[in-house]
Amino acid sequence: MGAVLYHGEPNGASLTVLAALAEAGAETGGEAALGITCRPIDLLAGERHRIPGLSERVALDMGIEGEGPVLVIDGEAMTESVFLAQYIDELAGGAGLQPADSHAHWEMMMWCRQITERLSPAAALLGNLASSQAEIAAIGAADFAGITASIPSDDLRQRWQALHDGTIDAAQVADSEAKVAQAVARCEGQLADGRDWLMGVYSIADIVTFSWLAGMELLRPEAFAAAPKTTAWLARVQARPAVAAALARATVSEPLRAWAPGPEINRWG
Amino acid sequence: MSGIALYHWEPNANSGKPMLALMEKGVSFDSHYIDMLQFDQHKPGYLAINPQGTIPAMTHSGAWGTRVLTESTAIMEYVNEEFAGPALMPADPRDRWRIRWWMKFMDQWLGPSFSMIGWNVFVGPMVRQRDPAELDAAIERIPLPERRVAWRKAISGQFGEAEMAESRRRVALGIGLLEQELGKRAYVGSDQYSLADINIFNSTYSLPLSQPDLAGKDRTPNIMRWLKRVYQREAVQKTWAMGRTDLAHRYSLIMEGID
Numbered sequence: 001m002g003a004v005l006y007h008g009e010p011n012g013a014s015l016t017v018l019a020a021l022a023e024a025g026a027e028t029g030g031e032a033a034l035g036i037t038c039r040p041i042d043l044l045a046g047e048r049h050r051i052p053g054l055s056e057r058v059a060l061d062m063g064i065e066g067e068g069p070v071l072v073i074d075g076e077a078m079t080e081s082v083f084l085a086q087y088i089d090e091l092a093g094g095a096g097l098q099p100a101d102s103h104a105h106w107e108m109m110m111w112c113r114q115i116t117e118r119l120s121p122a123a124a125l126l127g128n129l130a131s132s133q134a135e136i137a138a139i140g141a142a143d144f145a146g147i148t149a150s151i152p153s154d155d156l157r158q159r160w161q162a163l164h165d166g167t168i169d170a171a172q173v174a175d176s177e178a179k180v181a182q183a184v185a186r187c188e189g190q191l192a193d194g195r196d197w198l199m200g201v202y203s204i205a206d207i208v209t210f211s212w213l214a215g216m217e218l219l220r221p222e223a224f225a226a227a228p229k230t231t232a233w234l235a236r237v238q239a240r241p242a243v244a245a246a247l248a249r250a251t252v253s254e255p256l257r258a259w260a261p262g263p264e265i266n267r268w269g
Numbered sequence: 270m271s272g273i274a275l276y277h278w279e280p281n282a283n284s285g286k287p288m289l290a291l292m293e294k295g296v297s298f299d300s301h302y303i304d305m306l307q308f309d310q311h312k313p314g315y316l317a318i319n320p321q322g323t324i325p326a327m328t329h330s331g332a333w334g335t336r337v338l339t340e341s342t343a344i345m346e347y348v349n350e351e352f353a354g355p356a357l358m359p360a361d362p363r364d365r366w367r368i369r370w371w372m373k374f375m376d377q378w379l380g381p382s383f384s385m386i387g388w389n390v391f392v393g394p395m396v397r398q399r400d401p402a403e404l405d406a407a408i409e410r411i412p413l414p415e416r417r418v419a420w421r422k423a424i425s426g427q428f429g430e431a432e433m434a435e436s437r438r439r440v441a442l443g444i445g446l447l448e449q450e451l452g453k454r455a456y457v458g459s460d461q462y463s464l465a466d467i468n469i470f471n472s473t474y475s476l477p478l479s480q481p482d483l484a485g486k487d488r489t490p491n492i493m494r495w496l497k498r499v500y501q502r503e504a505v506q507k508t509w510a511m512g513r514t515d516l517a518h519r520y521s522l523i524m525e526g527i528d
Contacts, residue, residue: 056453058446059370064378073363083369090362102350103329103336109343117377154438266415267381267432 002035003073006051008043009258010246012124013068013081015211018249020085020204022242024095034091036071040251043067043260044135046147051077061152065116066124066159067260081211082112085204097204104199111198111205115212117266119183122176123212124262128163129173130219132259136163159261172265177223180216184227187213191229196236210237215256271352272330273298276318278305279516280508282384284325285471286341287348288511290464292504294354298327302513306395308407322412342372345464359461367458368465371450375469379443382436383472385428387479393423444476444483444492451491462499470499475516477523486528493527500524 005021007014018038025034041047048067054060055075063079071078071087078084089097099105128136139147144164151157162168187209190198198205214234217224224231237243252258273291275298277284291298303309303324311322319326319339327338329351338344349357358365396404404424411417422428447469450457457465474496476484486493499505500521509517 058450059367062374062378062446063370064373076363078363078366078370080370080373083366083373086369087362087366090365102347103333105350106338106343106347109346110340113340113343266377267385267435 002037003071005036005038005069005071006041006048007038007069007249008041008048008067008260009252009255010249011215011255011258012120012127012211012260012262013065014043015246015255016081016204016208017069017071017084017088018246019207019211019240019243020088020097022245023097023207023240024088024092026242034088036088038249040249044132046150049147049150049152063153064263065120066156066262066264068262082116082204082208085207089204097202097207099199099201099203108199108203108205112208114186115183115205115209116263118179119209119212121263121265122179122183123216124259125168125172125176125265126180126219127215127257127259128261129168130259131257132261133163133166136160137166139164155264156261159264163261175265177220180213180220181223183209183213184216184223184230187230187233188227191233196233198233202240206233206237207243210234210243214238215259218254218256271296271298274301274328274330275299275325276301276303276315276327277325278303278310279512279514280471281475281512281516282380282387282472283341285508286468287325287327287344289467289471289504289508290345290348290357292508293357293467293502294348294352296348296352296354300511306392308410311407311410311412316412320412322410322416342376342464342468345467349464357462357464357467359459359463361459364459364461364463368463371458371465372468374443374446375472379439380472382439382443385432385436386440388419388423389426389428389433393426397424397426440480441483444473444480444489447473448489448491451495456495462502466495466499470496470505474500474520474524477527478520497524497527500527 005017007018010018021034021036048070051060051070051072053075054072054077057077059079060070060077065080068079068081069084071084078087086098089095099108148157148160151160187198197203198209217231217234247255273296275287275291277288277300279285280288303315305324309315310324316322318328318337321339323339325341325344327344329336329338338347358368408417408420411420454460456462457469473492477493484492509521
């Protein structure tokens with residue numbers, strides 16, 4: 001049996017993997033050549049925790065990215081969007097999404113870690129407050145209890161509960177807004193020399209950063225007011241055929257406003 | 270000469286990762302011992318190398334000038350890709366994914382809980398004997414605000430009970446997951462010794478001593494078998510010989526005691 005990519009709306013972690021798959025697929029003559037079938041699921045209905053036929057599920061149950069996409073191969077659940085993008089690139093025999101030079105590769109991995117550790121939790125918190133919180137709060141008590149009971153990770157379950165109960169405080173929001181502003185400043189600095197792409201050549205760093213930042217441009221446009229190079233770069237990424245193809249998989253009119261509980265805020269420096 | 274200089278503390282946790290990776294690859298390096306308990310990492314000499322004041326850091330000099338590399342796991346990947354020597358990542362893409370997954374799980378979920386406990390019971394008490402004014406000044410020199418908060422908590426013993434309970438929960442759960450993983454494969458994430466083993470070994474070799482209720486030959490036989498196998502590697506012996514405290518020696522006695 002081939003591999004199945006279970007994914008949410010094309011935003012955040014799901015967008016990263018769908019865009020990487022489309023890029024690699026374009027290099028190898030279509031996604032089918034990679035043996036991966038895409039299957040959309042409703043993350044806010046808890047469907048990610050009810051994927052059938054899993055024999056090895058630790059990465060799904062204990063992944064720290066939150067409600068990200070899940071690639072299932074031979075019963076093994078694979079998670080964490082940056083690593084799935086790397087996997088897809090390497091499965092395709094090197095689809096050009098990772099620099100070959102070891103120093104440039106280090107820079108890309110460092111960049112992606114900074115984004116997933118600092119920007120992703122912040123963007124997910126702000127995005128969920130703006131979009132999914134009302135939907136999660138409206139889930140009936142019995143259904144919500146069913147969803148939370150199906151989530152093995154205590155900390156992910158608590159993030160669902162906090163959205164459901166509306167217990168996210170102003171300090172967390174302010175901290176997240178600061179982290180979004182820092183990510184924008186970081187992009188603006190990186191693009192200051194006039195380069196088109198964050199690492200010089202297009203890479204997973206562009207895909208990951210776009211996936212978490214594009215939705216913030218809609219939600220917090222003021223954070224981008226003094227960042228013309230970043231907004232131009234966002235537009236360049238969005239215009240790439242593979243990113244457009246990933247976004248076209250949406251079942252909602254504005255996928256960049258579709259969020260589900262994400263990674264936790266770093267507990268230790 | 271390799272052109273590598275490594276700025277590190279004990280062969281332990283984050284500092285131990287690039288030390289052991291370089292040893293495994295057979296890459297010689299200039300060792301610069303940074304005494305974390307003396308706050309060497311926040312002094313001007315080191316901040317000129319790594320302005321964030323975190324350890325370890327590595328410089329690589331060559332025709333391109335001098336590169337400064339930070340973040341221990343990313344440094345290990347660089348070392349593996351840049352230098353000849355035994356491959357520390359398997360060729361199979363799925364194995365590579367699994368190794369990256371485990372390293373992130375350690376670096377961002379389980380490791381911070383180990384750190385919180387370690388700082389609370391070891392680093393904090395060691396450091397808080399000093400003159401409070403001197404400590405205050407040392408903390409003020411820390412560049413990253415999050416690290417300032419962590420050091421203040423460690424020194425004053427102000428980790429909250431809920432924080433510590435959550436860390437203990439994660440450590441217990443994480444040890445259980447690692448035990449299961451090592452029951453499936455010879456090494457972490459694959460059947461080949463890799464960066465994931467280097468990463469996780471450096472944060473778990475103390476478990477039989479620090480968490481005897483959670484890890485030991487009866488409770489976690491797979492972990493113990495794996496710890497011993499990694500400990501017996503020549504590169505580990507050479508790396509541990511670089512320690513300046515008696516930690517490595519104490520742990521070596523534990524390792525020798527594993528069947």
